[in-house]
Amino acid sequence: MRLEMSSNRQQRLCVAMMRNVGGVIVLSLLLVFVQLAAGESFSPPGTPKNIICRSPEKETFTCWWEPGSDGGLPTTYALYYRKENSDTVYECPDYKTAGKNSCFFNKNDTSIWVTYNITVVATNALGRAFSDPVEIDVVYIVMPNPPEEVTVTVIEDTNWPFLRVSWEPPEKADTRSGWITLIYELRIKLENEDEWEVHPAGQQKVFNIFSLRPDSTYHVQVRCKPDHGFWSEWSGTTFVKVPDYFPRERSMWILIAVFAAFIILTFTFIWLSYMKIHNLKHYVLPPVPGPKIKGFDKKALKNGKFEDIFSSLVVSDFPPTTSNYEDFIVENLEVFVPEEQELIMEDSKDLQDDSIKSENSTCDNDSGRGSCDSHTLLIDKGGGDKEEALQSDQEGSQDERVPTSPEEVMEEDLLACCDEKNSPDISEKVKFTPSLISPLPRYNLMNQPNPPEIGKKHCLSDSLLNPDSLPSYFTQPPSTKNDFRSNPWECNFNHKQHPLHPQTTGKEHLQVQNEISWVHVDRTEASLGVQAPSVRSTEYVEVQRVSGGNMVLLHPVSAGQENSGTMSHQTEHYSRVKTVNNDSGLLLLQKESTGEEMGICLSEEEVESRATSNGYTASITPTSEKPMVGINSTLPILDDRMASGYVDTATMFGLPTY
Amino acid sequence: MAPIYNTSRHLKALYISPLFVALVCLAFCSRLSRMKAASICTNSQTGCHFLSLANLFDRVIHHSARMHGISNDLHSEFELYFLPSKNRVSRNCHTSTILTPNGKENAQRIAREELTEVILKLLLAWRDPLWHFHQNMARHHKFNNLSSNKSLEMSEMVHELRKGVQKVAEKMQMLGIISNSLGTLGSREALLASDSPEWRLMNDYNLLYCFRRDSNKIQNYLKILKCRIVPEHGC
Numbered sequence: 001m002r003l004e005m006s007s008n009r010q011q012r013l014c015v016a017m018m019r020n021v022g023g024v025i026v027l028s029l030l031l032v033f034v035q036l037a038a039g040e041s042f043s044p045p046g047t048p049k050n051i052i053c054r055s056p057e058k059e060t061f062t063c064w065w066e067p068g069s070d071g072g073l074p075t076t077y078a079l080y081y082r083k084e085n086s087d088t089v090y091e092c093p094d095y096k097t098a099g100k101n102s103c104f105f106n107k108n109d110t111s112i113w114v115t116y117n118i119t120v121v122a123t124n125a126l127g128r129a130f131s132d133p134v135e136i137d138v139v140y141i142v143m144p145n146p147p148e149e150v151t152v153t154v155i156e157d158t159n160w161p162f163l164r165v166s167w168e169p170p171e172k173a174d175t176r177s178g179w180i181t182l183i184y185e186l187r188i189k190l191e192n193e194d195e196w197e198v199h200p201a202g203q204q205k206v207f208n209i210f211s212l213r214p215d216s217t218y219h220v221q222v223r224c225k226p227d228h229g230f231w232s233e234w235s236g237t238t239f240v241k242v243p244d245y246f247p248r249e250r251s252m253w254i255l256i257a258v259f260a261a262f263i264i265l266t267f268t269f270i271w272l273s274y275m276k277i278h279n280l281k282h283y284v285l286p287p288v289p290g291p292k293i294k295g296f297d298k299k300a301l302k303n304g305k306f307e308d309i310f311s312s313l314v315v316s317d318f319p320p321t322t323s324n325y326e327d328f329i330v331e332n333l334e335v336f337v338p339e340e341q342e343l344i345m346e347d348s349k350d351l352q353d354d355s356i357k358s359e360n361s362t363c364d365n366d367s368g369r370g371s372c373d374s375h376t377l378l379i380d381k382g383g384g385d386k387e388e389a390l391q392s393d394q395e396g397s398q399d400e401r402v403p404t405s406p407e408e409v410m411e412e413d414l415l416a417c418c419d420e421k422n423s424p425d426i427s428e429k430v431k432f433t434p435s436l437i438s439p440l441p442r443y444n445l446m447n448q449p450n451p452p453e454i455g456k457k458h459c460l461s462d463s464l465l466n467p468d469s470l471p472s473y474f475t476q477p478p479s480t481k482n483d484f485r486s487n488p489w490e491c492n493f494n495h496k497q498h499p500l501h502p503q504t505t506g507k508e509h510l511q512v513q514n515e516i517s518w519v520h521v522d523r524t525e526a527s528l529g530v531q532a533p534s535v536r537s538t539e540y541v542e543v544q545r546v547s548g549g550n551m552v553l554l555h556p557v558s559a560g561q562e563n564s565g566t567m568s569h570q571t572e573h574y575s576r577v578k579t580v581n582n583d584s585g586l587l588l589l590q591k592e593s594t595g596e597e598m599g600i601c602l603s604e605e606e607v608e609s610r611a612t613s614n615g616y617t618a619s620i621t622p623t624s625e626k627p628m629v630g631i632n633s634t635l636p637i638l639d640d641r642m643a644s645g646y647v648d649t650a651t652m653f654g655l656p657t658y
Numbered sequence: 659m660a661p662i663y664n665t666s667r668h669l670k671a672l673y674i675s676p677l678f679v680a681l682v683c684l685a686f687c688s689r690l691s692r693m694k695a696a697s698i699c700t701n702s703q704t705g706c707h708f709l710s711l712a713n714l715f716d717r718v719i720h721h722s723a724r725m726h727g728i729s730n731d732l733h734s735e736f737e738l739y740f741l742p743s744k745n746r747v748s749r750n751c752h753t754s755t756i757l758t759p760n761g762k763e764n765a766q767r768i769a770r771e772e773l774t775e776v777i778l779k780l781l782l783a784w785r786d787p788l789w790h791f792h793q794n795m796a797r798h799h800k801f802n803n804l805s806s807n808k809s810l811e812m813s814e815m816v817h818e819l820r821k822g823v824q825k826v827a828e829k830m831q832m833l834g835i836i837s838n839s840l841g842t843l844g845s846r847e848a849l850l851a852s853d854s855p856e857w858r859l860m861n862d863y864n865l866l867y868c869f870r871r872d873s874n875k876i877q878n879y880l881k882i883l884k885c886r887i888v889p890e891h892g893c
Binding site: 058059110113114139175 | 762
């Protein structure tokens with residue numbers, strides 16, 4: 001029983017257990033089913049999306065798709081395509097080469113200029129899904145690989161280094177045969193910047209980049225595209241370091257220099273325009289001051305009014321008192337007319353000298369070189385004329401000086417008779433104090449050509465100095481053939497340093513008068529001897545007229561007589577004695593009127609004498625205002641000088657010369 | 659004696675003057691011939707005409723590129739504005755009868771003469787259809803002014819490009835690069851193609867599509883031809 005009871009119990013237990021297990025199983029199954037129904041549902045696959053086909057070289061192409069949902073079940077994808085105008089459906093030949101969810105068409109399967117109709121089908125246990133068909137033509141889906149072998153080099157040939165970027169087309173793209181034509185593009189940026197600078201490069205494979213920043217690193221990338229297609233990816237970055245160079249400063253300095261030069265030029269122009277041309281000319285080429293000796297006024301000589309001429313030589317209130325000295329300068333010639341005068345005159349012909357020349361020891365400080373030179377010029381020209389001219393020049397210069405130095409003696413014996421004859425032995429020097437006259441170079445005397453035909457006489461002034469007679473004047477004996485007019489003509493000749501006659505100190509008058517100017521004449525002893533004792537009292541001589549033969553007719557005038565009419569007290573008269581003829585005629589120095597008298601003031605008393613046959617004219621222009629006179633020295637230069645006190649180089653050449 | 663002398667002189671003049679004239683003529687003729695000779699380059703003188711052929715090719719290629727660009731613009735414009743829906747599928751270009759290489763190898767394998775011929779055929783086949791297309795567009799105001807100008811330009815370009823390619827072919831024939839078997843074949847087949855009524859059945863969109871492709875073919879074939887014949891310039 002017990003066994004029976006246990007077996008019954010066992011059977012009951014087994015049944016219970018069986019029931020439990022089944023319940024469990026059912027429960028579990030239920031659970032499973034419930035789970036399945038609640039979480040994932042199996043469904044047909046979703047449609048593949050975004051089919052993209054690309055060809056790297058227009059010979060093959062690859063299509064990628066995006067799978068949709070797989071429906072919980074393993075899904076397979078298939079790509080089918082149809083070619084243009086054909087109903088044959090082909091399946092993708094290669095699903096593997098291009099990776100997952102891709103299809104690769106090799107060369108054999110690729111036809112260009114043929115439309116492909118591609119569809120991707122997703123299949124799973126529950127169904128299929130067809131994607132939207134895509135029509136492609138391989139020609140228009142070309143997307144090449146990025147360019148290869150991108151090299152960047154820094155070219156440093158010049159001061160401005162630049163980058164040269166070069167590359168090669170991607171290997172697969174066949175550009176050599178003309179199958180594909182690629183155009184390129186590159187971009188560059190500095191290392192620490194974010195923005196790229198894009199440069200299209202066309203079909204070339206080399207590109208230059210300028211304007212680099214020194215001492216910095218650049219990133220360079222290149223990409224390409226067929227003429228109808230898609231841009232490739234950017235190539236890998238190429239790094240390049242630009243060395244440190246120095247160009248900017250140089251250009252900056254150049255700019256600065258150019259601007260500075262420009263500014264300087266403008267300022268120079270402004271300054272030039274500010275300064276007048278005249279001033280500029282004087283600034284650059286300062287005119288040479290000339291001698292300040294007045295002489296004859298050319299115009300007066302031209303006009304032939306001897307009275308006026310000679311009146312200018314005459315000082316009205318002679319003998320001048322000390323107070324009047326400053327007022328005017330008178331040139332006095334001492335005419336010595338002894339019995340032996342003629343002899344002397346004849347001898348004087350032999351005597352050399354002509355005019356008294358001033359020693360050239362020193363040139364006047366005040367007058368320029370021209371004044372010194374003028375004498376030389378004078379001498380060179382005409383021999384004795386020059387000497388006289390020199391004297392007149394000296395006088396002129398003296399006269400010019402006088403107003404400036406009132407204490408100087410007004411009367412000066414400047415004129416010496418000019419002996420045109422050459423006596424090489426004799427050299428007459430006219431010495432003037434530096435203050436008044438610039439001494440002349442000595443050699444002039446030696447070089448004089450003295451045309452004997454001129455027939456000038458020595459001035460007897462050498463021999464004149466009569467220590468006794470204060471005023472020493474040249475006088476002519478009444479026996480002269482010349483007619484004497486009323487024109488007094490006085491010439492004072494200051495004689496100095498006569499070797500035989502220590503007259504330098506002898507003549508008070510002279511001294512008083514001639515503190516400044518001395519005329520020194522050296523003569524041969526013979527001449528001196530001859531002349532020395534023949535000094536007589538001098539007296540005034542009146543110039544009657546100037547004859548055609550270079551003769552000045554003088555007639556003695558009683559001392560003290562003054563012609564008020566023709567003389568102007570206020571004026572300074574200057575003349576130079578050119579020659580003294582055999583008849584003791586006194587020939588006034590003259591010179592050709594050059595017409596270039598500058599600064600000559602002509603007063604009513606201006607006298608001009610007509611040119612004689614020799615063309616000599618003497619003109620006296622009394623100029624009270626100006627210390628300078630227009631005389632006319634033989635030196636045309638003097639004119640200008642006198643006129644202006646300076647030798648103007650410009651006008652120098654314009655003056656005629658003898 | 660005098661008259662004899664005169665006659666002899668006259669005789670001399672008679673003989674001399676034609677000689678003189680002949681000399682002058684010879685000089686001129688030689689000059690002319692020289693000038694003519696300058697225009698002909700034989701094959702041996704390599705540097706003589708090849709450069710000019712390359713220039714011709716470049717011009718023609720540029721021309722074809724421009725033509726293709728215009729056709730592309732028109733096609734995309736048409737696609738944008740007129741949105742053909744279902745007609746796409748049945749696309750049949752009237753030039754499909756012309757056998758054209760559809761791959762690089764095929765294009766490189768084909769002979770130069772054939773390639774040139776293909777180009778000429780294509781160009782000839784599109785002369786009339788494009789002209790009618792333009793007329794159609796202008797008449798029905800289907801395009802705006804800019805597009806109608808483009809269509810006119812397109813049709814003219816086909817005409818000029820064909821002349822240009824013919825000149826290139828002539829030059830090549832002259833240079834001996836290609837044989838002279840070109841002329842007749844091309845014209846016959848092309849005439850056939852152009853006479854086919856198929857193109858009249860094409861709608862505008864299809865026509866534009868087909869022409870876009872064909873202009874691309876022409877451009878590509880010309881490039882291949884150039885790089886085969888004158889490869890030193892930009893290939």
